[in-house]
Amino acid sequence: MLSEKSAATVRATLPAVGAAIGTITERFYERLFAAHPELLRDLFNRGNQAAGLQRQALAGSIAAFATHLVEHPDGRPDAMLGRIAHKHTSLGVTAEQYEVVHRHLFDAIAEVLGEAVTPEVAAAWDEVYWLMANALTAVETRLYAAHEVAAGDVWREWTVVGRTEETADAATFHLRPSDGAPAPGFRPGQYVSVQVELPDGARQIRQYSLSSAPGSATRSITVKRVRGRAGAPDGEVSHHLHARVHEGDRLHLSATCGDLVLDGGGAPLLLASAGIGCTPMLAMLEHLADTGHRAPVTVVHGDRSPAEHALRDDHAALTAKLPDAAAHFWYERPEPGHPADRTGRVDLAAVAVAPGTRAYLCGPLPFMRAVRSQLLAKGVAPADIHYEVFGPDLWLAQD
Ligand SMILES: Cc1cc2nc3c(=O)[nH]c(=O)nc-3n(C[C@H](O)[C@H](O)[C@H](O)COP(=O)(O)OP(=O)(O)OC[C@H]3O[C@@H](n4cnc5c(N)ncnc54)[C@H](O)[C@@H]3O)c2cc1C
Ligand code: HEM
Incomplete structure (x- = not known):
């Protein structure tokens, strides 16, 4: 909890810090990477x-955390902290690195805000930083312990035991631990970080949701090749995986992380995805089928065309395995004969959503915003709508 003295200072300086925080973080990263190019x-x-x-x-996230502290002194934005901590854990971030980030962040604040940063202001924001850092490291420590690894030691080598071309731009990599040990368990909906060495020697890391169920013999990730648009370069890691990684090759995968997880119980479920956002839904569906799930499940997916819908056959077949489930697929460019009311963007107007539904969303932000509004309008409780963003979450802090 923030001390009363600091709370008053943070409240008074929030508008100024909030207005400058974009510049502060820009300067922070410049300073951080100048000191630590690695x-x-x-x-x-x-x-x-x-x-x-x-x-x-x-x-x-920092602005949202500070606002939360002054508006709800006794609470914590757990959803936001959980998401960041899971991401950090999948990257192997350690408590010592928070000291490094602290130094460069506060140097950047002093540089940008100048004399406005009196010792009192600096002390108040220092308290905010460490409250947030300690809250994050507490969750990260628990996650490392749950994986039975030392802090930061999340990487293991896996062997690609098969590769399936799903669409022109999506491929599934089937993986097994290289040391022959059994694959550790995970919860459907979770992801791994994948670390690859690129031709220039950089080791870049990206996250990929597991697209197979915890009970399957191999672990799978399904990767869409990201093409550069409007002069931007092609995606580095997805291109590397598509072009260079084949059966027999080895990959470094982190321990599984992620707080978008299927929560049991008998509530009706709605699994809504768009594009490559279907991957966590496939793991969930396979898990539901494996475990004899009987409650209603509504599957919703939007894509450009059937040919671009990765894992389309599995998406339909796994839904069909469940006793009380229906799949609704929308395509912007459908095949002839596809229903007119399933053409274009996902529209839940004609889809029945049972009371008490728990919804899981994954796809581009505009898709998730639209589906979330439609679900709220249909009476789904905000707390029952869970989502995953395939990039830095720019939504969370705005909620
Ligand atoms: C929790 C989570 C789960 C995910 N699950 C999946 C999954 O199951 N399947 C999947 O395919 N993906 C998934 N992703 C996305 C994945 O992690 C990567 O973000 C994706 O593969 C793109 O990585 P990349 O290295 O190919 O692209 P990057 O090199 O990271 O590029 C990303 C974008 O930035 C643009 N860019 C790069 N450099 C510049 C520049 N200089 N100027 C302007 N723009 C630039 C690129 O054009 C591209 O559009 C997931 C992400 C998260 C966070
Ligand atoms: C209080 C301190 C910190 C805050 C508030 C913070 C906040 C965040 C946020 C909001 C994200 C994006 C999460 C998402 O995917 O939605 C993130 C990701 C990340 N953080 Fe932190 N972080 C902190 C400390 C650190 C430290 C100490 C390190 C290690 C040096 C670190 C390394 C990273 C990395 C590598 C990513 C992923 C970056 C990417 O994919 O582009 N963070 N952090």
């Missing part, structure tokens, strides 16, 4: 850095 090469996603996305996520 962090940009081997830990941070340099695509996100170039596009400015990670900056926005970091700035948004």
